[in-house]
Amino acid sequence: MEVTREPALEFRSRQLRARDMLRGDLEGADLERYVHERVITTTLDRAISWARGNSIMPATFGLACCAIEMMSMVASRADIARFGYEAFRATPRQADLLIISGRISIKMAPIVRRMYDQMLEPKWSIAMGACASSTGVFNNYSVVPADKFMPVDVHVPGCPPRPEALVHGVLRLRSMILGDPKLGWRERYGAQGTEEVVGPVAERGSGPGADAENVFGPGDTAGA
Amino acid sequence: MSTPPHISDRPRGEQGIDVATAGKQLEAPEEQLLTINFGPVHPSTHGVLRLLVTLEAEVVRDVTPIVGYLHTGIEKTCEDKSYWKVVPVIERMDYLAYYFNAMAFCGAVEALVGVEVPKRAQYLRVIHLELNRIMSHMVWLGTGGLELGAISIFWYAFRDKETLLDLFEMSSGQRMHTRYFQVGGVFEDIPPGFEEKVRAFCAEMPGRVDQVEAILSRNEIMLQRLRGTGVTDEQTLLDHGVTGPLLRAAGNPWDLRKAAPYSSYEDFDFKIPVGSVGDNYDRFRVRMAEVRESVKIIEQALDGLPEGPFMTEDRKVALPPRHELGTSMEALIHHFKLVTEGFRVPPGELYYAIEGPRGELGCFVRSDGSAKPARVHVRDPSFVNLQAFREMAADGYVADLIATAAMLDPVMGGVDR
Amino acid sequence: MLRSYLPAIVFLGLGTLVGLAFAMLNTFLGPRRPVKSKQDPYECGLPSEVQEGFRFGISFYLVAMLFILFDIEVIFLYPVAVQLKAFGAFALTETIVFIVLLAVAFVYVWRRGALEWK
Amino acid sequence: MPDATGLELLAQEIGKDEPDAVLDTVYFRDRATILVDPGHVKAVMGQLRDRGYRFMASVHGVDYYPDEPRLGVLYELLDMEKVDRLTVKLRVDIDTPEVDSVVEVFPTADFQEREIYDMFGVVFRGHPDLRRILMPEDYEGFPQRRDFPVGGEPVTFTYNQSKIPHYTE
Numbered sequence: 067m068e069v070t071r072e073p074a075l076e077f078r079s080r081q082l083r084a085r086d087m088l089r090g091d092l093e094g095a096d097l098e099r100y101v102h103e104r105v106i107t108t109t110l111d112r113a114i115s116w117a118r119g120n121s122i123m124p125a126t127f128g129l130a131c132c133a134i135e136m137m138s139m140v141a142s143r144a145d146i147a148r149f150g151y152e153a154f155r156a157t158p159r160q161a162d163l164l165i166i167s168g169r170i171s172i173k174m175a176p177i178v179r180r181m182y183d184q185m186l187e188p189k190w191s192i193a194m195g196a197c198a199s200s201t202g203v204f205n206n207y208s209v210v211p212a213d214k215f216m217p218v219d220v221h222v223p224g225c226p227p228r229p230e231a232l233v234h235g236v237l238r239l240r241s242m243i244l245g246d247p248k249l250g251w252r253e254r255y256g257a258q259g260t261e262e263v264v265g266p267v268a269e270r271g272s273g274p275g276a277d278a279e280n281v282f283g284p285g286d287t288a289g290a
Numbered sequence: 291m292s293t294p295p296h297i298s299d300r301p302r303g304e305q306g307i308d309v310a311t312a313g314k315q316l317e318a319p320e321e322q323l324l325t326i327n328f329g330p331v332h333p334s335t336h337g338v339l340r341l342l343v344t345l346e347a348e349v350v351r352d353v354t355p356i357v358g359y360l361h362t363g364i365e366k367t368c369e370d371k372s373y374w375k376v377v378p379v380i381e382r383m384d385y386l387a388y389y390f391n392a393m394a395f396c397g398a399v400e401a402l403v404g405v406e407v408p409k410r411a412q413y414l415r416v417i418h419l420e421l422n423r424i425m426s427h428m429v430w431l432g433t434g435g436l437e438l439g440a441i442s443i444f445w446y447a448f449r450d451k452e453t454l455l456d457l458f459e460m461s462s463g464q465r466m467h468t469r470y471f472q473v474g475g476v477f478e479d480i481p482p483g484f485e486e487k488v489r490a491f492c493a494e495m496p497g498r499v500d501q502v503e504a505i506l507s508r509n510e511i512m513l514q515r516l517r518g519t520g521v522t523d524e525q526t527l528l529d530h531g532v533t534g535p536l537l538r539a540a541g542n543p544w545d546l547r548k549a550a551p552y553s554s555y556e557d558f559d560f561k562i563p564v565g566s567v568g569d570n571y572d573r574f575r576v577r578m579a580e581v582r583e584s585v586k587i588i589e590q591a592l593d594g595l596p597e598g599p600f601m602t603e604d605r606k607v608a609l610p611p612r613h614e615l616g617t618s619m620e621a622l623i624h625h626f627k628l629v630t631e632g633f634r635v636p637p638g639e640l641y642y643a644i645e646g647p648r649g650e651l652g653c654f655v656r657s658d659g660s661a662k663p664a665r666v667h668v669r670d671p672s673f674v675n676l677q678a679f680r681e682m683a684a685d686g687y688v689a690d691l692i693a694t695a696a697m698l699d700p701v702m703g704g705v706d707r
Numbered sequence: 708m709l710r711s712y713l714p715a716i717v718f719l720g721l722g723t724l725v726g727l728a729f730a731m732l733n734t735f736l737g738p739r740r741p742v743k744s745k746q747d748p749y750e751c752g753l754p755s756e757v758q759e760g761f762r763f764g765i766s767f768y769l770v771a772m773l774f775i776l777f778d779i780e781v782i783f784l785y786p787v788a789v790q791l792k793a794f795g796a797f798a799l800t801e802t803i804v805f806i807v808l809l810a811v812a813f814v815y816v817w818r819r820g821a822l823e824w825k
Numbered sequence: 826m827p828d829a830t831g832l833e834l835l836a837q838e839i840g841k842d843e844p845d846a847v848l849d850t851v852y853f854r855d856r857a858t859i860l861v862d863p864g865h866v867k868a869v870m871g872q873l874r875d876r877g878y879r880f881m882a883s884v885h886g887v888d889y890y891p892d893e894p895r896l897g898v899l900y901e902l903l904d905m906e907k908v909d910r911l912t913v914k915l916r917v918d919i920d921t922p923e924v925d926s927v928v929e930v931f932p933t934a935d936f937q938e939r940e941i942y943d944m945f946g947v948v949f950r951g952h953p954d955l956r957r958i959l960m961p962e963d964y965e966g967f968p969q970r971r972d973f974p975v976g977g978e979p980v981t982f983t984y985n986q987s988k989i990p991h992y993t994e
Binding site for chain 2: 853854856879880881882883885886887888899901905908910912931932933935936937940944957958959960961968969971973975976
């Protein structure tokens, strides 16, 4: 299974051509093509999304243990300031990224939803940690996953995720905003059809998971 | 307030108290008083603490802490897990003192089962407990500095916190919630390079504390903000059940590590820092001095670290070592029994208290003879200390309210459980 | 005569243009998702109970007035400080008189206790 | 810890002033517990406070599901001078969960009694502000009782995937 790389323009070759252009060694057709590629073709949307992607201001919204790792992300080792996202705004009026760092109890859910509603447009949200993405360790009466009541763009796994994992999540969000989301592992390695949740028999089509039959009888949770 | 459709259909009557009249019984004329939410989403409430504050211009007339916004039902979840599975759940309760939660629970269960923890495991536990106490004080220092305007202190404090998390990762494999303590001892012996790294940390830590003290302790702004604010006398604190650095700052040297030594704390000599006036400045100095004392304890524990097993030999409770499984049949049976169902604890109930970074952290465990605890309750110091917040913050300025909340250091995971 | 003011006018025009652009840019480019609770006042995540007609205490205005007073004084010092060499000793004495006048006002305010918060 | 004989002496002393207040004394794992009749809990607490147990560490509720007076309330008392711990326990039936509040004697019981009311439904008479503290104010049911389901979401697997609505609907 060969791996699909980015389009042909390798980073190294682009760097060399930029250097030639700066030195003035690039003329004729090469110069035309270079200018055409770099300057003219950026549409207004891509320019705006480039500006938005590089100027995200997260909201200081710490809930539980993940907030401590979020603070470590701002601290000196896994430093988010390298990407310009260290300006944590206290009010939703000035923030456009809501990092839900911690477990959301049913008493806190309407407040998280209200905080998300009162944020600036365009806004994004990251469900940090297992408790915000799914209920994590606490699958009980009092914890609500973030997807239940608000749209979530990036789920960062971990309990708590390492600061580097959160920085990776934020960078994944940035590449989503810039319009070329990084390929998920299924698309990159061509593994569609291995999802463990297969549709009902009627809609399964012919993919590898099509002939999955239920080992346990309905309602039998002995294996879980 | 109509919430969007896909929020759960439970009616959302938020306001138990009638907020409009909350501050009315005070003597100031009505239109002067403003009752406002110093609410769950606030940069200086250390998590999701909500303070219903009644203000008269800048003076706080009345403050009511409203908690519960991080209630995760941990005690109910513990009743559904076998004993050795409870440790990771209970560690996520007070998420800055995870070794202390595990120590309280393991201490209670060891007392119930009657298992004896080997000397080396007790020393390893003391080392990790004191490292965790320093880490908890560093996070308090970082966030407390942010609230008092000393922004750069956040980076000083979190630099030391990162070294500590490296040590935890080295000994147990994970930065936070390490599940390093087991009922009957410790999960793994410390790796070879661990001792040198801890000694290096202990060598440089007092210098770091001196740096912070040089910046903060004689800083005029800090003195103005902390000295004389949030003053509470010792008897009020005792009536409200406050323990830990808050009580010691008021002059009462009550520390369970000295009063009722557990896990061989009696082998180490260390002093208990005690304040005199009981204001925020004393609380600040007491915690900084506690960090120095913890470093002393760690060094003594490392010097006196005995050889021997790091886990109890009682196979009914502890997993047999890996190599034994290949040879002895009993080890295989014990291993199978422990892994599938876990060990059974004779019926009984008891309360076991240790000294957490914020006060007395007690764990009540009741067992009904099965492999799952029938009831686990953790007496969290922040939850009890919050009750004295009204005595500390009433009739002060709003700025003093923030300084007092910073020095109280409530961790909402422990408060709401 | 108009020529000597041209740079100032151009500067003023550009200033307002750029200011307006940044203010209005978001309304044109940003997506619109009107939600009922978006316009409500933000009170730490909870619906706000404060009535609109709430009157602030008088001490707030007092502090604001004093601040404006002494802030303007500093603003006047900047141009003098920049061109002190050009004006020579005359400007120096003029500034000292200006500062002494305001210092007298400051001492009066201080003695009356307007700086302490009642 | 008051050892076994000390516990008996203490129980008799309390019994003298408060007739039939002490129902039973338990000495388990060298920890002393006094079982008290719910009606006399405030008087017993006052006496114990005068006898030196001036600090109350914790108040917590327990649901002894199978055996009969189901709800239990435990008070952990601490004598700081003699470093002495004592547990006062009382059992209340689930249909009439009424107990006197001890907030006048130990103000630290305020939040903790509200938590027991919130989690178990034990009503504390005379409590200044008995409301739910951890759950939303309009929540029905008492979560920590043994008959209250743990709740939570069924986990989606292949076999039950069609029965559970799609995760984010």
